[in-house]
Amino acid sequence: MLVSLELLIVGRSPERVEELTQQLAESQQMLTLTPYVAPSNSLPDEALYPLPDAILCCVNADWREGVWELIETIPNPRPPLFIITPNNDMDFLRTAMRMGVRDVFTLPLQAEETANAIARLVREERARRGAAGSRLISFMNTKGGSGASLIAANVAIAMALRARADPRLLLMDFDFQFGGLPTYLDLKVRDGLIKALQFVESLDEVALRAYIQRHDTQVHLLAAAMDEIIIPEDVSPARVEAMFETINGIYSNILVDLPHRIDAAIAAILQRSDVIALATQQTIAHLHETKRLIFLLHKRLNIDSDRLLLVINRYDRRAELSFNDFRDVFPTLAIQTLPNDYVRASESINLGEPVCEKAPKSPLGIGLTNLAEVLTSRALISGEEPHEQQQRGWLSFLKRQPA
Structure with missing residues (x-):
C-alpha cells in the first residue's frame, strides 16, 4: 500500500x-x-x-x-x-x-x-x-457493468486458495449503495465497513474482527449494508485515510471493489493503491470511457501507468474491437483478457459460488486464477491476444489525448 x-x-x-x-x-x-x-x-x-x-x-x-x-x-x-x-x-x-x-x-x-x-x-x-506493508489492489469498472465486482471476488478467492497456510486477505466493498460482494460469496449483508469508518478512532486489529465476515476460503470481507441511503458526501476522506493507515500491515493483501465514480474518498484509495485493475469490454463506448478514466488517473491523480492493469472482460474474438485495438490505444498499459462465459458467470453470481472455487479448471476459472497471479507479481505484464489472427487495430485516432 x-x-x-x-x-x-x-x-x-x-x-x-x-x-x-x-x-x-x-x-x-x-x-x-x-x-x-x-x-x-x-x-x-x-x-x-x-x-x-x-x-x-x-x-x-x-x-x-x-x-x-x-x-x-x-x-x-x-x-x-x-x-x-x-x-x-x-x-x-x-x-x-x-x-x-x-x-x-x-x-x-x-x-x-x-x-x-x-x-x-x-x-x-x-x-x-520488505517494509511496504499490505499490498493494496483496487478494482474499478471503466464503464458500469463491466464485471469488476465478479473479478474482485474471484481474484480474492484464487489468492486465498493459493496461500491457504497464511491467506491474510481482506476484500472490501466500497459501493455503499449497490455493493454486491456479499451476494457473490453467499454471505449475509452487514454494515461492517460503515461501523469501521464510524469508530475508526478506536479501530485496531482486534476491533476489526467484529466488523468482518469470513468466507470458508478464509477471505475476510468488509462490506456495507444497504438499509440506509449513503451518499458520497457522507463518507469522510479523512476517515477513509485513517482506516487504511490502521489496517495497513494487518493483511498481506487488501482488495477493494470501487464504485464507478471518483470523489475525494475514492481518490484517496486510488492514490494509495499499488495496482488498479480496470475492467472494460470490447465496445466503442467502453473504449471511450476507458480512455477518459485513464486520462483522469494520469493527469488529475498523478497515477503512473505501471500501477494500472487493463482487464478486457468477456473477451470475444468476434467483437467489434480486438486486443490489438486496445494495445494500440494504450501502448504503455499492461493488458489482460478474461474469456466470455456468460452462463458460468451468471450461475456463479446467482448461487454465490465463486468460479475460482467451484470451477477452477474452466476457461474462466483459469483466466481468473492467472489474473490473480499477475496482480500479485512485482511487475504487471500484458497477456497475448487470445487464440485469434493477429490484426492491426483500426482505432489509431483514439490514441490522441483529449484536450
Whole structure:
C-alpha cells in the first residue's frame, strides 16, 4: 500500500526551506513535510526522531560544503538522501554520489517531478526492505457493468486458495449503495465497513474482527449494508485515510471493489493503491470511457501507468474491437483478457459460488486464477491476444489525448 511519506526538509536559509516546503506541499504525492532550519552542520536527535522516510537538503551558495558535514552526522542506516541546489557541477555530483545521495535536483524547482522522483525511490527502498506493508489492489469498472465486482471476488478467492497456510486477505466493498460482494460469496449483508469508518478512532486489529465476515476460503470481507441511503458526501476522506493507515500491515493483501465514480474518498484509495485493475469490454463506448478514466488517473491523480492493469472482460474474438485495438490505444498499459462465459458467470453470481472455487479448471476459472497471479507479481505484464489472427487495430485516432 502506498502510504504518506515523511520528508524532512533541511537547510540553513529559513526563507528557502519555507519556500521549498510550500512548493512540495502542492504536489499530488502523499507527503508529510517537516521543515527544519539547521543552525549548524549537524542534525540533533529530535530532528531525526521519529526517523523520516527521506531527507531533502536545500543547499545554497552560503551552505554548500557544510551539507557534507551534516550528512556525516546522520547515523546509519540512513534514510534516502536528496539534495536541491542552484548549481550542479560535476565535482558536486561526484561528492554527492560518494556520500550516498540518491538524487540531486537543481533550481528552479519542478515540484511535481521532484516529489514523484523522491516518492518512487523511497517506495522502491521500502519494497527492498520488505517494509511496504499490505499490498493494496483496487478494482474499478471503466464503464458500469463491466464485471469488476465478479473479478474482485474471484481474484480474492484464487489468492486465498493459493496461500491457504497464511491467506491474510481482506476484500472490501466500497459501493455503499449497490455493493454486491456479499451476494457473490453467499454471505449475509452487514454494515461492517460503515461501523469501521464510524469508530475508526478506536479501530485496531482486534476491533476489526467484529466488523468482518469470513468466507470458508478464509477471505475476510468488509462490506456495507444497504438499509440506509449513503451518499458520497457522507463518507469522510479523512476517515477513509485513517482506516487504511490502521489496517495497513494487518493483511498481506487488501482488495477493494470501487464504485464507478471518483470523489475525494475514492481518490484517496486510488492514490494509495499499488495496482488498479480496470475492467472494460470490447465496445466503442467502453473504449471511450476507458480512455477518459485513464486520462483522469494520469493527469488529475498523478497515477503512473505501471500501477494500472487493463482487464478486457468477456473477451470475444468476434467483437467489434480486438486486443490489438486496445494495445494500440494504450501502448504503455499492461493488458489482460478474461474469456466470455456468460452462463458460468451468471450461475456463479446467482448461487454465490465463486468460479475460482467451484470451477477452477474452466476457461474462466483459469483466466481468473492467472489474473490473480499477475496482480500479485512485482511487475504487471500484458497477456497475448487470445487464440485469434493477429490484426492491426483500426482505432489509431483514439490514441490522441483529449484536450
